[in-house]
Amino acid sequence: LFSDNQKLVTEEAKTNPVNNYAKTKLLGEQRALENCKDALVIRTNFFGWGTKYRQSFSDIILNKLKNNESVDLFSDVFFTPILVDELVKNTHHLIDSNNFGVFNIVSSERISKYEFGIKLAECFNLDSGLINEISINDKPNLVKRPKDMSLSNTKLCQTLDCEIASLDEQLQILKKQEDKSSTNQVVLDIIPYGKHY
DSSP states (O other): OOSSOOSSBOTTSOOOOOSHHHHHHHHHHHHHHHHOTTOEEEEOOEEOOBOSSSOOHHHHHHHHHHTTOOEEEESSOEEOOEEHHHHHHHHHHHHHTTOOEEEEOOOSOOEEHHHHHHHHHHHTTOOGGGEEEEOGGGOTTSOOOOSBOOBOOHHHHHHHTOOOOOHHHHHHHHHHHHTSOTTTSOOBOOOOOOSOO
């Protein structure tokens, strides 16, 4: 939703979408807020186990590493990823306490896609040497996108008087979920950004 690559953007920052995908997300926010005074808009960037027919970002990385395949990840694209469990928990807390408006529900840690991949590999005891550090500038044919998508969760933490679990703790939860049966796993249905991340 933001074009000038600000770090840890707050809910009050001026929006300026850089592609059609972002524009449609912003229009959705605006329509919800215009038509419902109690609307709760969540901005996030989550990870977790995907469905059998559509892999999540973390799935793609893990599956490639488990198959001893290399994966290219951007070292100059930043975000604040949050495990879907943590996202759901805090969303419910906002609803239960009758909050409305725009809230960022994200991790407290700003990290590059490459750094996220390294952490993921280390948590799952996989070969991080298979992860190639590349720049988004190496992929000029990609749809235009910001290099920094990190969001601030200060408003959320102050409103709920809470702390978000560290990214390392969230990754450990993801690892524990791997051992559960498929019927007990948390399932996501998200659209991957493309071949390169």
